[in-house]
Amino acid sequence: MAGRVLVTGGAGFVGSHVVDALLTAGYSPFVLDNLSTGRRENLPPDVPLYVADIRDGAEVDRVVAEVRPRYVFHLAAQISVSRSVREPDYDADVNILGFLRVLEACVRHGVERVVFASSGGTLYGEVTHPATEDSPLRPISPYGLSKLAGEQYLAFYARTHGLKAISLRYANVYGPRQDPHGEAGVVAIFTRRLLAGQPPIINGDGRYVRDYVYVEDVARAHLQALAVDLPEPFAAFNVGTGVGTDVNRLEQLLREAVLTVAGDALPAPPPPPQYGPPRPGDLRSSILSPDRARQVLGFEPQVSLPEGLRRTVRWFAEHR
Numbered sequence: 342m343a344g345r346v347l348v349t350g351g352a353g354f355v356g357s358h359v360v361d362a363l364l365t366a367g368y369s370p371f372v373l374d375n376l377s378t379g380r381r382e383n384l385p386p387d388v389p390l391y392v393a394d395i396r397d398g399a400e401v402d403r404v405v406a407e408v409r410p411r412y413v414f415h416l417a418a419q420i421s422v423s424r425s426v427r428e429p430d431y432d433a434d435v436n437i438l439g440f441l442r443v444l445e446a447c448v449r450h451g452v453e454r455v456v457f458a459s460s461g462g463t464l465y466g467e468v469t470h471p472a473t474e475d476s477p478l479r480p481i482s483p484y485g486l487s488k489l490a491g492e493q494y495l496a497f498y499a500r501t502h503g504l505k506a507i508s509l510r511y512a513n514v515y516g517p518r519q520d521p522h523g524e525a526g527v528v529a530i531f532t533r534r535l536l537a538g539q540p541p542i543i544n545g546d547g548r549y550v551r552d553y554v555y556v557e558d559v560a561r562a563h564l565q566a567l568a569v570d571l572p573e574p575f576a577a578f579n580v581g582t583g584v585g586t587d588v589n590r591l592e593q594l595l596r597e598a599v600l601t602v603a604g605d606a607l608p609a610p611p612p613p614p615q616y617g618p619p620r621p622g623d624l625r626s627s628i629l630s631p632d633r634a635r636q637v638l639g640f641e642p643q644v645s646l647p648e649g650l651r652r653t654v655r656w657f658a659e660h661r
């Protein structure tokens with residue numbers, strides 16, 4: 342029996358793919374989510390969903406006591422960088438205090454291992470070569486600061502309370518179920534516009550480089566983080582591809598994917614992109630080295646960017 346796993350934020354984009362991967366691997370997933378950005382429809386109907394807020398310590402404790410998970414994946418978060426700038430107290434409330442409530446409940450109820458969804462891009466900042474886990478951490482937004490604090494609290498709980506703890510520092514995750522209304526979902530936003538016959542709007546000159554990793558590859562890294570035997574109580578791993586792609590190239594690849602997957606259903610070829618003003622504060626370049634995850638977890642990104650984009654377009658075309 343592979344074990345019971347509580348996934349906080351499991352009704353969201355990444356979390357729901359993690360739930361799918363757990364089911365496929367024979368685990369029993371349970372979800373705690375307040376449905377602020379997550380959706381019930383993202384989950385298979387038979388997966389138990391506890392609608393609760395991680396800021397409510399008594400509720401979190403009740404859920405963990407009832408589920409009695411062996412493992413906890415913590416993905417619930419305030420994910421908007423710009424909201425974190427406008428409302429740093431809200432960001433810290435969810436991403437730091439909420440996480441502490443989850444960790445307290447984990448300690449009280451004997452959880453063996455906690456895996457935390459961290460963010461490589463916001464932790465390392467501007468990097469032109471793939472950042473390794475030993476690169477300097479220099480978050481500049483409250484969101485980045487709260488992810489860094491989350492990692493450090495996690496390391497503290499691991500050292501002090503005997504948990505095993507792993508932080509997965511994601512690159513830019515894309516794929517089916519991504520919310521196009523969010524600000525980080527450039528793939529989802531462009532896909533929606535191309536399918537609707539509208540021009541994608543590229544910010545600035547479009548030479549902003551990111552490391553795009555397919556969501557099912559990210560989900561698989563979570564399972565590998567359960568299986569690995571680590572000597573130390575806490576470890577962090579990048580979950581990316583080591584390959585940078587700029588927005589101009591991404592737009593071309595997406596356009597090709599749309600024409601391949603949905604071209605016959607479009608009334609006309611999508612119009613060319615338009616260029617808008619740059620977004621203040623956007624990093625020029627963010628790429629993560631997957632070498633440590635490859636060596637220690639056995640992580641290997643399996644879905645190439647063109648293939649991942651085709652799968653994403655197919656999903657959006659079916660869910661328009």
Ligand SMILES: NC(=O)c1ccc[n+]([C@@H]2O[C@H](COP(=O)([O-])OP(=O)(O)OC[C@H]3O[C@@H](n4cnc5c(N)ncnc54)[C@H](O)[C@@H]3O)[C@@H](O)[C@H]2O)c1
Pocket residue numbers: 349350351352353354355356373374375376377378379380393394395396415416417418419420435439458459460461511512513514515520525
């Ligand atoms: N998508 C990316 O590219 C990316 C990159 C780096 C890190 N991350 C991290 O991955 C995790 C998942 O992000 P996502 O992209 O799937 O976003 P998402 O918004 O789809 O998922 C977040 C989930 O958390 C839930 N949630 C939010 N606040 C909550 C609260 N107070 N109590 C309970 N549930 C709450 C939401 O309803 C949602 O289901 C987050 O921790 C995010 O910071 C994502």
